[in-house]
Amino acid sequence: MGCLKRCAQVVDGSIPVQALLYPDEDLLSSQEGVGIYDGTLKSPSHQNGTVHITTHRLFYIDLAHPRRNSFCLDLSHVSRTDYYAGLFTSSAKATLWLHPLSTQPRTNRTAEQLSPALINSAIAEIWVCEVCSFKNSTAGLSPEAAKVCSLCGVPRSLSSATSSAPTPTPSAPIATKSVSLPSSYHHLSSSLPSSSADLLEVGSASLTPAETTPATGELGPNGEIPCPACTFLNHPSLPACEICGTALPRRQKSSTKAKSAPSSRPISPAVDSDEDEDFEAGSDEMKRMIKISFRKGGDKNFYAVVKRSLLGRGWEIKGVSKSTLASPGPTSSAATSGINALLQNVNLNAATSQSNMENALQDLEALMVKAKDMVRLAEDLNERLTAATSASAAPMLSSSPSLTSQNVVEPEEATFIRSSLSQLGLQMTNAPVTLDMIRDERRWIEELAKELGGVLQGQTDDNIGMMRQRGIIALDEVWGGWNRARGVALIPPTTFLQVLPQLPSWTSPPINMRIFASSGLSVLHTPPYTKAAFASRMVGLINLTGPITTVKVAQDEQLPVGLVQEMVQEVEEAGEVCRDEGGSGINVFDTNGWDSKGGNEVMWWVNIFKEYVWDGQADL
Amino acid sequence: MALSPHTTQSGFTLPSIHSFPPFFTKQVNLATQATVTEHWTKLILSYARHKRLFTIRVEDAQKAGNDWDEILRNERINRSLPPSHLSYILNDMVSKNLAMYDPPKQTGSVLLYWRSPEEWAETLYDWVSSSGQLNTIMTFLDITDPPVQTPLSGLPLTILRRAIGVLQKTNRAQMIAITEGEGVRFFGGR
Structure with missing residues (x-):
């Protein structure tokens, strides 16, 4: 029972794990059906249970005897981990290698010393901060968090007055008697009077004389640290100047003293070796590990969580900052203390109330969002009323069909809705037109066409429309651009296509759609890009510059080559131009015929065949 | 574009479009191509009559050095009639009964009916x-x-x-x- 005994602490597994956590500790993952190996051997009393991994600790809750065999292990003991995937009947295992005892983090021991076993037995200890006189309770705090004043963040000094709320006497006999309490400190402490005040006495008694002196003269002028910036004499436990916030030089002596007396207490290997015969100073590393055997799978996930938790080092970094978080809000860092921290707390209070206020106002905003729905409901109601009146009106207008009666009612209804909408201030000019704004399908399309015209040609001077610079533009781009401009209530392609025929009447110069026959590409274009206009322009260009390639035309028109190709094809289709694929065939290489086609770019010529009259040999 | 008829060494007058590069390319536009084919047919038949040629083969367009060089090639504009285009024209001529495949059941060679x-x-x-x-x-x-x-x-x-x-x-x-x-x-x- 090497390391389990040393490092793990017994917990009452009949209590749900959530209740065992420190306030700043989070339960990350659980896995049932695991067994524990202590070192290389199976630990007989921990063979079927559930492991829980938290940000701070690893819990093992035994299934058979939760009260007796459950334990928790601080992750700070873990130096590294290994993972073994399992083979045949051997289950997957995660190995946690523990720090050798001598290199165990001091801080942890200090914590244990300050609040020994009391945390686990859930007995609160009250201590008063020297700096701000805040009464701190260690109840339910992680050892690391319990060391620091939760108000001002000053580390607790040994001499701070403590008073355990309930006397821990009931727990003391248990500690002395139960052998299953694994921690060596407990054995140490069990031999002591269990009142923590006494314990502290013992702690200071065990100090070496060199260090007791400053400890006793702590408040004297020598123990105080002058600020390097403002020379204010600061309390030795402050990390930064109380007045100006400058980082204070750490004095070797005072810092160790301030941290904790017990850290310099003659350390326990001797005690340990007395207790555990198998844990000698020369014990091999194999004994400093715990294996978790996953008998029911779940190993990979759990191992990943363990790794993450170890990397997070939640027990030391967040320990302090989160403890202050228990008071109003999150603080910036653990380093702040003193007046800074107090001011910060005030700020945080203000921030919290601010956010609370904002949350409250969010409801109001939500109400505003809902207003639209309310309007729609009102509209529905109106509609039904209209239907009812038209239905009642229909029998009276026996000669006219009900359709016309509805048509009679329609404008009234529309005006009513529109006026009520505007009364509510819901008809915004710059808002995208949506179907529910305008119920009439035809009008809706018209409005959309108007809007699209604005997007394409620009409503104002500073807003340059998509087609201000370009005369021809592919449909997909228009659609994408329009919807991007709308941002909300996007227009489906079907509606988009319905809108397009309306577009020329809302745009000037009119924008028309045209579909290229060869590829089916649809474009919107201004009048200069109709088939005929482009053809005549291209013919003119050829007449001016001679035969021309598609690329040249594209350059001239400043349009994409692909688009121009489509347009030129249409011109060719119309018989305005004809192609010359080159392919001289005069040189020998062309005799194969392979070079005659692909090698040369097509040159476009004006089609002279149409008006050509035979002027060759005339002896037919 | 000042195109003008050209008289060859053998005294044959080539039409002006023979100097028009697109004349040698098979046009994608069917109407244009119909015109081109018509002019080619006329040119081939009149040249055949001029030189009393009865046969034209697709290979004649492939390599130089045969009776048809003067019309199938135009070195002045560096163009020649691609065999595929000639084949298309010949096929059109056969369908119009201006030529017949000879020997039959192939399309590489035709007899020209410059007289029916x-x-x-x-x-x-x-x-x-x-x-x-x-x-x-x-x-x-x-x-x-x-x-x-x-x-x-x-x-x-x-x-x-x-x-x-x-x-x-x-x-x-x-x-x-x-x-x-x-x-x-x-x-x-x-």
Whole structure:
């Protein structure tokens, strides 16, 4: 029972794990059906249970005897981990290698010393901060968090007055008697009077004389640290100047003293070796590990969580900052203390109330969002009323069909809705037109066409429309651009296509759609890009510059080559131009015929065949 | 674009569009291509008549050095008729009965009808009657390869048979099997 005994602490597994956590500790993952190996051997009393991994600790809750065999292990003991995937009947295992005892983090021991076993037995200890006189309770705090004043963040000094709320006497006999309490400190402490005040006495008694002196003269002028910036004499436990916030030089002596007396207490290997015969100073590393055997799978996930938790080092970094978080809000860092921290707390209070206020106002905003729905409901109601009146009106207008009666009612209804909408201030000019704004399908399309015209040609001077610079533009781009401009209530392609025929009447110069026959590409274009206009322009260009390639035309028109190709094809289709694929065939290489086609770019010529009259040999 | 007719060394006048590069490219636009084909047909037939050529093959467009160089190539504009285009034109000519594939069942080579079989029949009959050979039996060789140059010299047998076939229908000629092969007798006086 090497390391389990040393490092793990017994917990009452009949209590749900959530209740065992420190306030700043989070339960990350659980896995049932695991067994524990202590070192290389199976630990007989921990063979079927559930492991829980938290940000701070690893819990093992035994299934058979939760009260007796459950334990928790601080992750700070873990130096590294290994993972073994399992083979045949051997289950997957995660190995946690523990720090050798001598290199165990001091801080942890200090914590244990300050609040020994009391945390686990859930007995609160009250201590008063020297700096701000805040009464701190260690109840339910992680050892690391319990060391620091939760108000001002000053580390607790040994001499701070403590008073355990309930006397821990009931727990003391248990500690002395139960052998299953694994921690060596407990054995140490069990031999002591269990009142923590006494314990502290013992702690200071065990100090070496060199260090007791400053400890006793702590408040004297020598123990105080002058600020390097403002020379204010600061309390030795402050990390930064109380007045100006400058980082204070750490004095070797005072810092160790301030941290904790017990850290310099003659350390326990001797005690340990007395207790555990198998844990000698020369014990091999194999004994400093715990294996978790996953008998029911779940190993990979759990191992990943363990790794993450170890990397997070939640027990030391967040320990302090989160403890202050228990008071109003999150603080910036653990380093702040003193007046800074107090001011910060005030700020945080203000921030919290601010956010609370904002949350409250969010409801109001939500109400505003809902207003639209309310309007729609009102509209529905109106509609039904209209239907009812038209239905009642229909029998009276026996000669006219009900359709016309509805048509009679329609404008009234529309005006009513529109006026009520505007009364509510819901008809915004710059808002995208949506179907529910305008119920009439035809009008809706018209409005959309108007809007699209604005997007394409620009409503104002500073807003340059998509087609201000370009005369021809592919449909997909228009659609994408329009919807991007709308941002909300996007227009489906079907509606988009319905809108397009309306577009020329809302745009000037009119924008028309045209579909290229060869590829089916649809474009919107201004009048200069109709088939005929482009053809005549291209013919003119050829007449001016001679035969021309598609690329040249594209350059001239400043349009994409692909688009121009489509347009030129249409011109060719119309018989305005004809192609010359080159392919001289005069040189020998062309005799194969392979070079005659692909090698040369097509040159476009004006089609002279149409008006050509035979002027060759005339002896037919 | 000032295009003008060009007269070759052999005295043949090429049309101006022969100097128009797109003329050599097969046009995608069918209407344009129809015009191009029509002009090519005209050019080929008139050149064939000019030089008394009866056969054109697709290969003629592939390599230089044959009778058709003058029209299938234009070195002045560095263009030549691609074989695929020629093949298309020939196919069009056959379909318009201006040529026939010879030998049949292939498309690489055609006989050109720069005169139709009917015209050839008339020419043949005129020649036979004017040379006083009516009612005599003549071999095909006598007709196509006479000692003196005639309009029928070098006429391919396929065309000759067709022409004779036309005359047979009007009872002006008769095919006769003779020892050297085939013979024909023309009847006069009608």
